Structure formats: C-alpha cells, structure tokens
Amino acid sequence: MSKASQTAEMVAAIRATFHHGPEAMLFDDWLAKYMLGPKFRFFCAVPLLRRRFMLQGLFRNLNSSLTVLSRARFTEDRLETAIAEGIGQYVILGAGFDTFALRATSTFPDIDVYEVDTEASQRVKKLRVNASGLEQNPNVIYVPVDFMKETVADKLLTAGFDASKPAFISWLGVTLYLTEEAVAETIESLGSICVPGSKLVTDFMDARLHDPEFVEGEPEIAQSMKRLKAYTASKGEPILSGFTAEKITKMASPFGWRFKETQTSRQHAEKFLQGEPDHCWPTDYDHLLMLEKPKDDETGI
Ligand SMILES: C[S@@+](CC[C@H](N)C(=O)[O-])C[C@H]1O[C@@H](n2cnc3c(N)ncnc32)[C@H](O)[C@@H]1O
Numbered sequence: 001m002s003k004a005s006q007t008a009e010m011v012a013a014i015r016a017t018f019h020h021g022p023e024a025m026l027f028d029d030w031l032a033k034y035m036l037g038p039k040f041r042f043f044c045a046v047p048l049l050r051r052r053f054m055l056q057g058l059f060r061n062l063n064s065s066l067t068v069l070s071r072a073r074f075t076e077d078r079l080e081t082a083i084a085e086g087i088g089q090y091v092i093l094g095a096g097f098d099t100f101a102l103r104a105t106s107t108f109p110d111i112d113v114y115e116v117d118t119e120a121s122q123r124v125k126k127l128r129v130n131a132s133g134l135e136q137n138p139n140v141i142y143v144p145v146d147f148m149k150e151t152v153a154d155k156l157l158t159a160g161f162d163a164s165k166p167a168f169i170s171w172l173g174v175t176l177y178l179t180e181e182a183v184a185e186t187i188e189s190l191g192s193i194c195v196p197g198s199k200l201v202t203d204f205m206d207a208r209l210h211d212p213e214f215v216e217g218e219p220e221i222a223q224s225m226k227r228l229k230a231y232t233a234s235k236g237e238p239i240l241s242g243f244t245a246e247k248i249t250k251m252a253s254p255f256g257w258r259f260k261e262t263q264t265s266r267q268h269a270e271k272f273l274q275g276e277p278d279h280c281w282p283t284d285y286d287h288l289l290m291l292e293k294p295k296d297d298e299t300g301i
Contacts, residue, residue, distance in 0.1 A: 004124040005117075006235040008096025010058070011173055013040040014068045015099075017054045020047070023280070026272040027069040027076075034132035035097035035125070060279050062231060063224045067282035068173070070265040071203045073272065074288045075170045076100065082168045082199055083108060089167040091116060091156065093186070094147075094174030097125060101137040112139050114161060116152060119144035147174070148182045153189040166197030166293075176205040176239050177232070183241065184251050191255020196295045200257060203265065206285035207242035221283065245289050257291040264288070 015032035018024055033044055043053045059065040079090060079100075088111055092098050095115035104111055115122070122142050129136065143159045145152050157163060169190060175183050190200065208214045215222045229239050245262040265282035 003120055003236060005096055005121045005237060007173070007177070007232055007237050008094075008117075008121055009035075009037060009040060010235075011068045012036055012097035013044060013054065014059070014065045015072070016040070016044040017050055017059075018066075018069055020044075020050065021277070022275065023066060023069060023273065023277055026066065026269055027073040029072070029099055029103075031099040031102050031132075031134065032097070034102075034134060035099065035128050055278070055280075061227055063228070063279065064265075064282045064286060066269050066273075066277065066280045067203070067265040067286040070269040070282055070286075071172045071288055072098075074263075074265075074268050074290075075172060075201045078199065078201060078290060079168050079170070083111060087166050087168050087197070087199070088112060089114065089162060089165060091161070091167055091169040093152070093169060093171040095125075096121060096173070097128070098172075101140045102129065102132075102134055104139075105135050105137045109139070112141065112160075113137065114141050114143050114156060114159060116143045116145050116156070118146055147178055147186050151189040152186055153193045156193060161193065163193040164195065166195055166199075169194070169198070169200045171200070171202040173203065175202060175243065176241060177237050178240060180241050180243075183243070183248075187248070187252045187257070188255055191252065191257065194256075194293055196256070196293045198293045199260070200252070200291045201289070202248065202291075203286060203288050204243040204248065205239065205241070206287060207244050207247070209285055210242045221285065224283070243287075245287060248289060249291065252291055256293045258294055260290040260292045262287060262289045 012032045012035040015029035019030055043049045090111050091114040093116045095117050101113040122144055141159050143155050145155045209225055232239055249259045264284050265286040265288055266284055
C-alpha cells in the first residue's frame with residue numbers, strides 16, 4: 001500500500017461518531033476526532049451531519065460498525081489485565097489511527113507502545129498527532145512495516161523491542177486485508193521474538209464469507225459483503241482473506257502460541273450494550289481471538 005489507509009480513517013470516524021452516543025458504553029474513544037481529516041471531522045462534529053452522513057449513511061451502508069468498538073474493548077480490557085500482571089510492551093499491528101498511546105499518557109505512562117503500520121499511514125498519523133495539540137506520548141515508537149513484503153520481527157528488534165520480556169500484541173481490522181501467507185508469515189515472525197507470558201489478540205473475518213455457496217444461501221449477508229468488499233476495494237484496500245479460530249491457532253501453535261478464548265464481536269458487544277442501536281450491530285461473522293504463550297505449556301484448542 002503506497003497511500004495512507006482510508007479504512008483506518010473510516011474506523012477512526014466510527015469511533016469518533018459513537019463517542020457521542022450510547023455506544024460509548026462499549027468503548028469510548030474521546031480522542032478519535034483528532035485523527036480525522038477535514039471531511040470526517042466536520043461530519044462527526046455536527047449532530048445533524050453525524051446522523052445523516054455517518055449513522056444513516058456510511059454505517060447503514062457498511063453495516064456492523066459496532067465491531068470496531070467491540071474489538072477495541074475486548075483488546076484493551078485484556079491489555080489492562082496484562083499490564084497489571086507486569087507486561088510493559090504493547091505492539092499494535094496495523095495501528096492506523098488507534099489512540100491508545102495518546103490516552104495512555106496519563107493512565108499507563110510507563111508502557112512502551114510499538115505502532116506498526118505502513119510508512120504511508122504513519123506519515124499521516126504523525127501529522128495529525130502533532131497537529132492535535134494533545135500531550136505527546138514519549139514512549140511511542142513508530143515501526144514502518146508492510147506485512148505483505150516484510151517480516152515484523154526484525155523491524156521490531158531494530159526499533160528497540162525487548163525480546164527477553166513478554167509483550168501484548170493486538171492486530172485489529174487488518175488480517176482481512178492480507179493474504180493467508182502474509183498472516184502466517186507475520187505470526188511466525190512474531191513467534192520468534194515473543195517469550196512465554198506474551199499475549200496476542202486479533203480479529204478476523206469468517207472464512208465462510210469467502211465461500212460462494214455459503215454466501216448464496218444467506219442473501220442478507222451476501223448483500224452486506226458485496227457492499228463492504230466494494231467499499232474497501234474502492235479505497236485500494238481489497239478484502240483478501242477469512243479464517244476460523246482453529247485455523248489461526250493451528251498456524252500459531254508451532255511457534256508456542258496457545259488458544260485462550262474466542263467469541264464473536266456481537267456476543268462481546270451484547271455484554272455491554274442494552275437496547276438495540278439501529279443497524280450497527282456486528283454480524284456473527286466478525287470474530288475475536290486471544291492466544292497466549294503460556295509459561296508452562298498447555299494444550300491448544
Ligand atoms: C481498518 S484499519 C484498522 C486500524 C486499527 N487497527 C483500528 O482498529 O482502528 C487497517 C490498518 O491496517 C494497515 N495495513 C493494511 N495492510 C497493511 C500491510 N500490508 N502492512 C502494514 N499495515 C497494513 C492499514 O494501513 C491500516 O492502518
């Protein structure tokens with residue numbers, strides 16, 4: 001990808017929009033607005049435009065926008081537990097406009113945050129972080145990597161990642177844009193630098209959505225997939241892969257990773273939100289998965 005990611009901007013706009021609604025009970029990203037370009041920033045700031053262009057426009061068209069909040073909550077709850085247990089390195093793969101590092105300046109000032117993304121996406125993010133006027137986090141390290149062409153381990157080590165200490169790794173909203181080979185290679189590469197005690201949280205698109213026979217039997221899902229695929233392809237970020245929890249666990253297990261938990265984004269969101277936000281619920285085809293490298297080995301899934 002030679003251009004900055006537009007899907008990253010889109011998910012930041014989702015977080016900025018839901019900051020104003022009841023959905024913030026699931027995850028409240030009060031800094032997301034600083035990550036937006038002028039168009040989305042305008043739409044998200046004005047209530048009428050927020051409703052018309054975001055909630056009733058983009059979100060209705062793409063569906064399942066709450067998955068963005070659900071995966072962030074799932075991850076940051078588990079990250080907090082890991083930090084309480086002593087983990088001091090957080091690696092965000094495909095960080096996009098994730099604002100954890102900015103929010104962490106007061107809550108977790110001692111955590112090293114490695115933001116991994118394409119050079120093009122990071123260039124725009126740095127500009128927006130600098131222009132935000134927010135307190136900068138001195139512990140953020142930007143690590144430019146293209147998962148389709150490069151291995152992440154060498155880049156992290158060069159950037160200062162401590163391979164003798166456990167790390168928490170998140171990989172949200174990214175695997176679907178990569179080939180299966182790139183996902184497998186990244187998992188392998190991470191395996192070589194993550195010691196026991198490390199955790200990996202990711203989300204993934206259900207493999208069945210790439211099976212034409214399955215999709216044909218689910219007309220509503222077929223429509224929604226068609227719109228999502230067309231939208232991301234039009235942004236130069238085509239959807240390339242889908243998985244199962246078993247498949248990712250199997251890919252990761254030779255490198256010491258073991259299954260910890262999985263649930264759908266929808267199941268997870270339902271634990272936090274009462275009532276029915278209109279047309280935003282994740283589908284049953286967005287999955288969350290946590291793996292860990294146990295200190296004393298246990299059996300996988
Ligand atoms: C949909 S955004 C998700 C951003 C963030 N993780 C979140 O949940 O808000 C996808 C991100 O993955 C990054 N990405 C996509 N393909 C990539 C690749 N081949 N190498 C590195 N980063 C990539 C994009 O630049 C973008 O920031």
